[in-house]
Amino acid sequence: MTLNNSPDDDKDLEQPSRDTSPLLTSPRPIPLNEPVAKGNWIWLLTLSAGISGLLFGYDTASISGALLHLGNSLSTPGHPVTTWDKSMIASATSLGALFGGLIAGVAADKFGRRAVIFAADVGFAVGALWQALSGTVGSMILGRIVVGVSVGIASLIVPLYISELSPASHRGRLVVISVLFITIGQLFAYAVSIILSPPRLSPDSSWRWTLGLGGAPAVVQLFLMVFMPETPRWQFQHLGAKAAAKTLAQVYGTDSPSVITPLVDSLAAGIPSSPSPGLKEKLRMILAIPGNRRALIIACSLQFLQQACGFNALMYFSPTIFSKLGVHSPTATAMIVAFTNAVATFFAFHLIDHAGRRTMLLHSLEGMFIGLCLCSFIFFTIPFLSPDTSIASPVTAGISILQLSILLLGTVIFVSSYALGLGAIPWLCQSEFFPMNVRGVGTGAATATNWFWNLVVAAGFLMVVELVGAGWCFLAFAVVVAGGWVFAWGRYPETKGMRMEEIERLLKDGWGVL
Ligand SMILES: O[C@H]1[C@H](O)[C@@H](O)[C@H](O)[C@@H](O)[C@H]1O
Numbered sequence: 001m002t003l004n005n006s007p008d009d010d011k012d013l014e015q016p017s018r019d020t021s022p023l024l025t026s027p028r029p030i031p032l033n034e035p036v037a038k039g040n041w042i043w044l045l046t047l048s049a050g051i052s053g054l055l056f057g058y059d060t061a062s063i064s065g066a067l068l069h070l071g072n073s074l075s076t077p078g079h080p081v082t083t084w085d086k087s088m089i090a091s092a093t094s095l096g097a098l099f100g101g102l103i104a105g106v107a108a109d110k111f112g113r114r115a116v117i118f119a120a121d122v123g124f125a126v127g128a129l130w131q132a133l134s135g136t137v138g139s140m141i142l143g144r145i146v147v148g149v150s151v152g153i154a155s156l157i158v159p160l161y162i163s164e165l166s167p168a169s170h171r172g173r174l175v176v177i178s179v180l181f182i183t184i185g186q187l188f189a190y191a192v193s194i195i196l197s198p199p200r201l202s203p204d205s206s207w208r209w210t211l212g213l214g215g216a217p218a219v220v221q222l223f224l225m226v227f228m229p230e231t232p233r234w235q236f237q238h239l240g241a242k243a244a245a246k247t248l249a250q251v252y253g254t255d256s257p258s259v260i261t262p263l264v265d266s267l268a269a270g271i272p273s274s275p276s277p278g279l280k281e282k283l284r285m286i287l288a289i290p291g292n293r294r295a296l297i298i299a300c301s302l303q304f305l306q307q308a309c310g311f312n313a314l315m316y317f318s319p320t321i322f323s324k325l326g327v328h329s330p331t332a333t334a335m336i337v338a339f340t341n342a343v344a345t346f347f348a349f350h351l352i353d354h355a356g357r358r359t360m361l362l363h364s365l366e367g368m369f370i371g372l373c374l375c376s377f378i379f380f381t382i383p384f385l386s387p388d389t390s391i392a393s394p395v396t397a398g399i400s401i402l403q404l405s406i407l408l409l410g411t412v413i414f415v416s417s418y419a420l421g422l423g424a425i426p427w428l429c430q431s432e433f434f435p436m437n438v439r440g441v442g443t444g445a446a447t448a449t450n451w452f453w454n455l456v457v458a459a460g461f462l463m464v465v466e467l468v469g470a471g472w473c474f475l476a477f478a479v480v481v482a483g484g485w486v487f488a489w490g491r492y493p494e495t496k497g498m499r500m501e502e503i504e505r506l507l508k509d510g511w512g513v514l
Contacts, residue, residue: 049178050178054184054217055150058188060186061189066206069197069198070207076136089140094454094458096152097149097151098455100451105440105442109439112234114229123146123149127147131211156430156447159179160443164234165232167251176345176348176352180345183338183419183423187338194335230247232245245264270500282441300449301484309477325399325407337415341415343416357429361422364417364423365417372414373410375411377410422484434504
């Protein structure tokens with residue numbers, strides 16, 4: 001893999017035809033033919049920033065395994081650990097992340113992207129240790145909230161940091177790498193909880209080690225980030241052209257003015273010369289200026305879709321569902337979900353800058369729809385996952401091999417289709433759609449939308465299954481996905497190969513969709 005612009009990329013960048021098409025609702029500028037980036041350096045940046053993704057994935061998934069071994073470790077006299085406590089512990093991270101996502105954008109604008117990554121690392125490390133040493137439910141919930149705030153911050157800042165540093169032709173795949181890290185973190189979490197499970201460790205040590213280990217990569221990243229630069233876009237706005245030029249020279253491996261000056265000029269085009277407006281003014285600008293409002297609608301809708309499609313219901317609860325179906329090794333089925341997700345995200349990484357975001361998103365939603373319909377159909381045929389049967393009650397019947405095979409097929413189709421588009425594109429979209437002066441508030445709103453709906457699904461899924469049955473639940477997810485396809489078809493423009501400042505112009509007078 002190399003970051004040098006491939007002949008294909010060049011062809012794409014030079015192609016003027018799409019810009020002159022009368023079918024376009026707004027003129028599309030011809031992307032700047034960028035100089036060749038210094039490959040190894042960008043990879044290093046991406047990998048160091050990507051560790052946050054690993055932490056995001058690990059910390060959101062490790063709790064499922066940890067809860068299995070919690071037992072009475074956190075019980076205090078007169079207060080045994082209840083199911084309610086467990087769901088509070090499980091959803092505290094999403095709650096913290098909702099808050100973290102809201103503040104991260106504004107903080108990133110004020111203090112810089114790099115400083116915010118540092119802050120998230122401190123939270124990851126402190127929160128992991130806090131959880132591992134917790135003696136009460138209250139303390140555990142607080143520890144999870146601390147980690148959650150960092151997860152929320154990381155989910156916003158890492159794609160933003162990477163996309164502001166990457167050359168346009170490779171921005172897509174570099175941002176998808178951060179999502180690949182998330183999926184690898186989730187896979188690790190399940191693997192670690194299997195490896196550290198009793199009898200290897202006592203149940204009490206098992207969950208403490210599983211959660212505590214989450215702190216280690218944060219310390220590594222903290223050290224690596226000392227050597228990483230701030231993004232040229234943020235530097236240009238806060239520290240001036242000279243500082244930005246220095247970083248661009250590192251990214252492109254040359255300080256030749258013929259390479260660096262046009263890049264600095266193009267940064268200037270996207271950043272207003274007046275001082276950065278205050279929060280109130282930014283909020284007004286994002287709602288009142290049509291181009292910004294369009295970016296906000298697209299970014300928030302895609303984040304809503306990413307969570308309301310129900311993917312994390314499978315990621316977090318597939319062990320519960322499959323154990324209800326009489327499957328002996330429910331954590332292994334959770335591994336199927338996590339593994340398929342990681343492998344398909346790896347393919348998304350290879351495809352994104354060639355196939356284009358829009359095409360991939362539409363196909364992703366089509367595949368997810370088929371997968372969800374298959375799962376829903378099977379759930380309708382299983383009586384013990386229908387209304388009024390408690391999820392917590394013991395298995396009442398098995399399912400046939402045929403039913404299980406179709407269910408697994410539906411799950412794999414759903415998960416792989418999700419990972420090939422909807423799993424990554426909302427993060428990419430929110431990082432590249434907003435103009436510089438509203439990027440912080442815009443990405444903050446989109447990230448908060450993601451975590452709000454994550455919380456709704458995490459806290460409500462099992463309850464809704466008990467209420468209406470898994471069949472209706474998955475059918476509802478399928479309807480959301482179908483609605484999402486219609487939205488994406490009408491409102492989500494292709495941004496492959498465009499510079500971030502060009503995307504801004506694309507949304508100025510319309511949705512930019514052919
Ligand atoms: O992009 C990520 C990724 O798809 C994860 O697998 C999922 O659990 C997260 O909710 C999502 O934001």
